[in-house]
Amino acid sequence: MLGVIKIIRRACVIPSYWLYPMKNISELLTPVFDLPSIRAIEQASFSSEGGSYPMMERAARVLFHHISRRFKEVQTFTVLCGSGNNGGDGALLAVLLANAGLTVRGLDLASKERSGDAKKAWAALLASDVEVFVSNTLDDDTCFNGVIIDAMLGIGGSAFLSGEFERVCRWVNKSRQSGARVVAVDSPTGLDVATGLADPNTVVADVTVTFIRDKQGFYINQGLVCVGEVICERLESVDLLAEKGDKLVGAVGALWFEASDVRLLSPCARYPVSHKGSYGHISVVGGDDGYGGAVIMAASGAARTGAGTVSVLTRDNHIAPVLARIPSVMAVTPDGEDIKGTLRNLDSVLLIGPGLGRKQWGEALFQQALELTHRKVLDADALHWLSLNPIASFRGLVVLTPHVGEAAKLLDTTPDGVSGDLIGSAKALSQRYGAIVVLKGVSSVISAPDGRTVIAGRPCPGLAKGGSGDVLSGMVSSCLAYYQNPFEAVVIAVAWHNVAAQKASQELGEIHMQPYELLDYLRLS
Template sequence: MKITASSPLLYTAAETYALDAAAIASGIPSIQLMKRAGRAAYDLLLARFPVPAQVTVYCGAGKNGGDGYILAALAAQRLVPVQVIQLTPADKLTGETRQAYEFALQEGVPMQDFASASQPDDGVIVDALLGIGLRDAPRAEFAAAIEQINAAGLPVLALDIPSGLNADTGAVAGAVVSATLTISFIAAKRGLLTGRGPAVCGELVLANLDVPETTYTAASPNAVRVQLGELQCLLAPRAADAHKGDFGHVMVIGGDTGYGGAALMAAEAAARAGAGLVSIATRPEHIAAILARRPEIMACGVVSGQELEPLLARPTLLVVGPGLGRSPWSEQMLQQAVKSGLPLVLDADALNILAEGRVVPASVKRDNWLFTPHPAEAARLLGITAAEVQADRFAAVQAIQTRYNATVILKGAGSLVAAKGDNIAVVTDGNPGMATGGMGDVLSGILGALTAQGLSLPDAARLGAVLHACAADLAAEDVGQRSLLATDLIPYLGELL
């Protein structure tokens, strides 16, 4: 997902309305803001599609529709073939949207009702149907228009947000426009960057409409986009006389019968991400394969929690969960890890066992563990469904953080990082090729290594999540998204660090 945006701050719909009101209060009339939005969108359209055979603008009744009418008028002024398809009759339009409609009418823009309009078969479509205030599924006639836009198979420019997408959560309750390009006005909306947002908004461009900087004091968003360049400074250069003991000892605990590869991937990623020492506690039958693949890793075969316990005097940090399974052996491993008091990175079945509340009592509260759930694991931790998690990923990641006092990475498109007292970080790097087994194991190893080298859990979570996603982007450039394997990321960790 390509993003052109200067500010890392991400806003809800309510916060954006506050910014809009502040801009108007600063002396910019509302109709002037609408004209700036229409102009910015028109300029972007011609920059991406210089000679469109036709511009078809689908307009709703609100200010989003007004932006569309302005764009259509500007196109007509410059003799670009343009038409408007109206979802709301002209006599129902009010305020600035009515003024924008009259401007388009004055410029001779052809208009027709959606009920009598045919699907465009050439040029570019502009989605100006529904704005950021949508909370439920679009009404029937708007859903039909959205389906028509998608069925046309033409490039689509969405104004502010693809119609049908929730600006706050990135969730979709019904039909949603699949845009090629989205221009977000004044501020980037956080729903564009997580959940279904990355899949439907295409390239994202931010246009601040030249509102005064003081406008942005009107809202205090709690979500921020994070990027690798601003986080790499968290790892200081290594001293010339450094030794392996300076960079921590990560122990990966996992690899129940048949799942040794998961623990190995986590350990190998930890080694590549800079841990001074890396060991694995796993089922004895996996030891030979681990040593053959990566002799730098210290591999220990354990058959019980009792055998694991003395080994826990050595590590700086434990990564528990890759390939852990749900057997009695698995439960003993997690029980001993929690009992050790060491910092923990918990993933996969470690989280599933934790959610059951038997092995680790729900009353246990720590400030030194990091969870990395995908939506189904997050749902188990919260006692809800995965669909409910995806309906509001921001609320879900915050709820897990609060319930367990943990630093949390909620994985998925637009991974979210929540830590006590911090803004929620949104990771916008990464690609669909990451939807394959083992990716979470590699992430866990990276997180363990960064923490072992002295980063706080929140810093390790933010840097690790972005590092993981960026490595996947580099790897996909070489092997393609469809062929991407989790281990393909590991060589790129050194390049990025």
């Protein structure tokens, strides 16, 4: 049998990704949870074990395991301990480090008198060889060069720091810039684990060892910038984990997709026996006077990510530039500003919005697009027209690709309101419009009307330029054309775009890179 396969491969040049199954995207998704779910399972654990101390001890052992393996050569540690259970985790960790013969300092940051199990943990620290000092003896100008362990507030903190916590966090970050390594216990101080919003002085960790379940705030807004590498350890007792654990957390808030894993899904794969019709026809509608660049970038994004055929419907004065930049596309001017006749007979994904404009020409094309049954991607100015003409349902499958400002208009709220609840906002948009939604940001939140929600993409400041979204909309349209599962197609496009941006940023620099240059970094092999 193997000999037959070898002969077939030699004769037909069949790529390995066709002979052997690709990874399924569901294998690559990590559940992340909201704060109420985390609290529910935490309280259940406390109840089943007669208090929080057993979990503190397990947390300390887990932390010691990861820290001792990762920082084998380090001999000096500073553990920052708050007054709550997070500080208790840190106190017991400090004891384990000291018992291992390491030099350990414990910074007492108790904002109130300790009580219960946190008090018991602190008593264990005081009885050990750990040197204890208080924050007012900390020299702001003297950096620490060992490992700093942030056990100040954990998931109980907010995105607003003040007083001694703010000062100590500044010292931690200054020390890190001078060579210290930072480990956050459960969550970096200053990060809101519900929203991903962070105080300007939030601790920036190299590693966050988090407990119970992964937190959604680590992967949205500033969360990804602050947490570093995330290690998630479930601390429930074996019995609780087996009998109740997953039931207590309820529905998953969202799923995290590591963008670099898109390589494992082989988005570039093409079957050896196929033709251009196998990969769909994309029609890009936009490019009012003065906005031809947007439609060129969108069409390029579609063409360079596998679409079988790409058509561009734009202003007459943009036809020549479009064909000069992308000679493989077909470019036409809507007949009498009528796209229905042009597109009626095409089995097409319709992308409308890049450079569409906010004048009569753009509005007329938008209204006509809504009457078509094609799969549609609405981006940029199409979202402006949608916010002025909200509809309850579309004809055919629709993908919306708003940034935070556009999402705020579509939801009749403020940008801050959207940023403060990215996952909820993406879900609300999807429900309101019956569409797959890509809420673009530091990482993007993709949500479907059935509730499926995925977070994908890592921070790339080089994308903060006009045109990045045009390229993405073209890529989304292309993947939508030839992937069987529309939601997975959108997730793959978002991740692929992010990986290309990371590569372009590394090679060209985030200041210098331009959105159209992403197209040269789409190859994943």
